[in-house]
Amino acid sequence: MKKYRKELWFNTPHRRDFINITSQVEKCLDESDIKEGLCLVNAMHITASVFINDDEPGLHHDFEVWLEKLAPEKPYSQYKHNGYGDNADAHLKRSVMGREVVVAVTDGKFDFGPWEQIFYGEFDGKRKKRVLVKILGE
Amino acid sequence: MKKYRKELWFNTPHRRDFINITSQVEKCLDESDIKEGLCLVNAMHITASVFINDDEPGLHHDFEVWLEKLAPEKPYSQYKHNGYGDNADAHLKRSVMGREVVVAVTDGKFDFGPWEQIFYGEFDGKRKKRVLVKILGE
Amino acid sequence: MKKYRKELWFNTPHRRDFINITSQVEKCLDESDIKEGLCLVNAMHITASVFINDDEPGLHHDFEVWLEKLAPEKPYSQYKHNGYGDNADAHLKRSVMGREVVVAVTDGKFDFGPWEQIFYGEFDGKRKKRVLVKILGE
Numbered sequence: 001m002k003k004y005r006k007e008l009w010f011n012t013p014h015r016r017d018f019i020n021i022t023s024q025v026e027k028c029l030d031e032s033d034i035k036e037g038l039c040l041v042n043a044m045h046i047t048a049s050v051f052i053n054d055d056e057p058g059l060h061h062d063f064e065v066w067l068e069k070l071a072p073e074k075p076y077s078q079y080k081h082n083g084y085g086d087n088a089d090a091h092l093k094r095s096v097m098g099r100e101v102v103v104a105v106t107d108g109k110f111d112f113g114p115w116e117q118i119f120y121g122e123f124d125g126k127r128k129k130r131v132l133v134k135i136l137g138e
Numbered sequence: 139m140k141k142y143r144k145e146l147w148f149n150t151p152h153r154r155d156f157i158n159i160t161s162q163v164e165k166c167l168d169e170s171d172i173k174e175g176l177c178l179v180n181a182m183h184i185t186a187s188v189f190i191n192d193d194e195p196g197l198h199h200d201f202e203v204w205l206e207k208l209a210p211e212k213p214y215s216q217y218k219h220n221g222y223g224d225n226a227d228a229h230l231k232r233s234v235m236g237r238e239v240v241v242a243v244t245d246g247k248f249d250f251g252p253w254e255q256i257f258y259g260e261f262d263g264k265r266k267k268r269v270l271v272k273i274l275g276e
Numbered sequence: 277m278k279k280y281r282k283e284l285w286f287n288t289p290h291r292r293d294f295i296n297i298t299s300q301v302e303k304c305l306d307e308s309d310i311k312e313g314l315c316l317v318n319a320m321h322i323t324a325s326v327f328i329n330d331d332e333p334g335l336h337h338d339f340e341v342w343l344e345k346l347a348p349e350k351p352y353s354q355y356k357h358n359g360y361g362d363n364a365d366a367h368l369k370r371s372v373m374g375r376e377v378v379v380a381v382t383d384g385k386f387d388f389g390p391w392e393q394i395f396y397g398e399f400d401g402k403r404k405k406r407v408l409v410k411i412l413g414e
Binding site: 001003005038040042043044045046070071079080081082083088091092094095096098099100102130132134136 | 277312313314327328329330332333334335337338339342346372373374377378379380382387388389390391392413414
């Protein structure tokens, strides 16, 4: 069994951002030299997400509006967690979008459908945070 | 390490449908001859979902009503993504239900609890779409 | 390839509870003697969840309030599934929070970020239910 591990670091300019990390994760797969296996990509922080969807700015706007409707940032006083900060909404938004994706590796490539792209979803940014890429296989 | 890969194709009659694919995925496991490992089952399209829940028509009705409340299909004009189509709501609904499941394989069988069944959740159907089954183990 | 399997049992005092199971799952990893691999932790019941977030009581209160807003328990008559019981809301809440997590194992430890903790999320408790821990690697 071969194994590969890398941390990808991000520091987004806004509180909330979506970053297409597909090419960075594909570079990890190339480095791993793994041809068949599974690749786990997960946010290492609990106010961020890794998810797969479409790289289309209109859709990302829709995600932003929709997540704000489901779990509004403000007023901060609506959340008990905010006694410790102001990011309770980020924990909830990340729960909707998910912590991680698992992607199949086939013939040395990610086994994707036609529009699948991997995103880092930041919900409490403007500081350095990490994503873990772990690949197992042979 | 043994590996197995198969695509399952679907073409649902309605825009939204839930299809129990457990027996099809179990057939894949039988074909793989893998006794211990992990099975990844994921939608290869970003307006569809693979999830595990109960095979009960009343519950599926509840899912439909609930997802329409959380992320309504219409009016189409409420979503910026719909400049490219009319399926923004399908991207959001799939985010709630999830892209993939990972199922343990133990003694040649899926290591399920009493009511766990695998479903394909279609949110923008009436056309051919795929699910990936990837099994790794020995 | 090494493999490890264990069921963790829970019987929560309330209909809904969040239980930090990190130390129990870490004990499984120790028992497995696996140094590099992937660990799947999933609810074996479809009205419960395994998820990763913060161990902070204020946040857990926020989750409870938020999930009740997204998928209210009552009135029971709003859900068709409740012809069979009263737990339709638990199926919906679990869909938001997710069935499973996959955690990387590196150097014999869970490859966690600074605040990641594994929780069992119970949405229809007061009875015995299970979580599956499956670890594969070497």
